Amino acid sequence: MSRAEFHEQHLADAQAEALRLFEQKAVLQGAWLGWVASQIYTLRPAEYASMVRRELARLQETSEN
Template identity: 55%
Template sequence: MSAPVERASRADFHALHQAQARALAEQWLAERPRLQAAWFDWVATQLYQLSPPEYAAMVRRELQRLSG
């Protein structure tokens, strides 16, 4: 019998993936001048494809923060 797999706490998940989420948000923001009006729809599609949802939410918050 194997031991149950523990899920990382929300804080642990955030700490592990924060830098990656910020870097991805910065990359996507760099595409804004090139994509212009299509950027918003493109980003929405990119966010929809991210997994897990918690990570997508982190990237979305970084986009908001960096756009601020």
């Protein structure tokens, strides 16, 4: 499977996972950063974890603007 195919196949899941993680920010507050890092660390494969990280960064950037 090519990188583009992997991305296309898993994008919706990565976006949903990033949103789930981001929604915990208000709940966990100061403990969120360590918690979210540990959650991302468990995601496999690494390409999927990277997709979730990118989506999470996009959500954070959107919320700050």
